[in-house]
Amino acid sequence: MSDRAREPDPPAPADRIWTVPNLLSFLRLLGVPVFLWLALGPEDTGWAFLVLVFAGISDYLDGKIARRFGQTSRLGTLLDPAADRLYILATVVALTVLGIIPIWLAAVLVARDVVLAATIPVLRRRGYGLALPVNLVGKAATTALLYAFPLLLLAGGSGTLASITQPVGWAFTVWGVVLYWYAGGIYLAQLRTLPAIPAGR
Numbered sequence: 001m002s003d004r005a006r007e008p009d010p011p012a013p014a015d016r017i018w019t020v021p022n023l024l025s026f027l028r029l030l031g032v033p034v035f036l037w038l039a040l041g042p043e044d045t046g047w048a049f050l051v052l053v054f055a056g057i058s059d060y061l062d063g064k065i066a067r068r069f070g071q072t073s074r075l076g077t078l079l080d081p082a083a084d085r086l087y088i089l090a091t092v093v094a095l096t097v098l099g100i101i102p103i104w105l106a107a108v109l110v111a112r113d114v115v116l117a118a119t120i121p122v123l124r125r126r127g128y129g130l131a132l133p134v135n136l137v138g139k140a141a142t143t144a145l146l147y148a149f150p151l152l153l154l155a156g157g158s159g160t161l162a163s164i165t166q167p168v169g170w171a172f173t174v175w176g177v178v179l180y181w182y183a184g185g186i187y188l189a190q191l192r193t194l195p196a197i198p199a200g201r
Contacts, residue, residue, distance in 0.1 A: 019071040021062035025079035028058050032086045039094040045153060048094075052150040055087050059146060063139075081134055084142045085113060091149040100156040101173075108177060109145075112184045119191055126194055138183035144176030 016022075031051050038048040062080060066072045088109065096106045123132065134142075151169030155162050 016071065016073040017075055019066070019073055019076065020069075021066040021071050022073060022076050022079055024058040024062040024065075025076060025083050028055050028062075028083040029079070029086065031055060032083075032090045035087075036090050036094060039153070040097060043098075045157060049150050049153050052087075052091065052146070052153065055083075056143075056146040056150070059084060059142070077133065084146070088142070088145055088149075089113070091153075095149065095152055095156075098156055100152050105173075105177070109180065112181055116184055116187060119188070122191060123194075128194065132187055132190060132194075135183060135186055137179055137186055141176050141179035141183050144172050144179060148172035148176050 031054060035048055035051040035055075038044045038051060059080070062076070066076060092101070092106045092109050095101045096103060148169050148171075151165040151172065155166035155169050
């Protein structure tokens with residue numbers, strides 16, 4: 001063992017609140033009701049599309065900035081997936097109401113989150129809080145869906161732009177749904193072998 005005096009540990013980044021990634025996640029959360037109002041109120045497809053684009057870009061940037069500049073935080077691990085889930089739910093509702101996606105597809109997406117929500121009591125009993133860390137498959141699924149939904153929104157219109165965006169949007173949707181459920185399966189498999197965290201840690 002080294003006889004050098006041990007330097008004090010730096011402040012734990014997990015306790016940070018005021019970070020750029022957290023700000024982006026918070027703005028993304030604020031954008032959820034704005035998107036719903038634009039899509040279902042005045043049915044302003046252009047502005048609703050831009051809000052969804054911001055959601056996709058900010059989702060990419062908050063993770064990139066957190067890793068690049070060491071701004072990961074406990075709050076961020078809750079805000080980021082919460083914003084993603086709310087955007088997916090809000091967009092599914094809007095696209096279903098507008099008749100752009102069928103009800104069965106909306107049910108398939110919502111059912112996955114309902115299944116995972118049922119695991120929260122087990123996670124809390126074992127000391128893991130509300131959710132497990134997001135895995136790479138889950139992140140890829142969310143990214144695919146956040147790409148798909150703006151394209152489907154544009155595809156709900158008419159003209160050349162709608163014709164171009166429709167097949168691309170549906171391609172991202174199919175991949176997103178498959179990966180979304182596959183990631184859910186990974187979470188459930190992890191849950192079966194998850195050790196309990198001792199109290200006080």
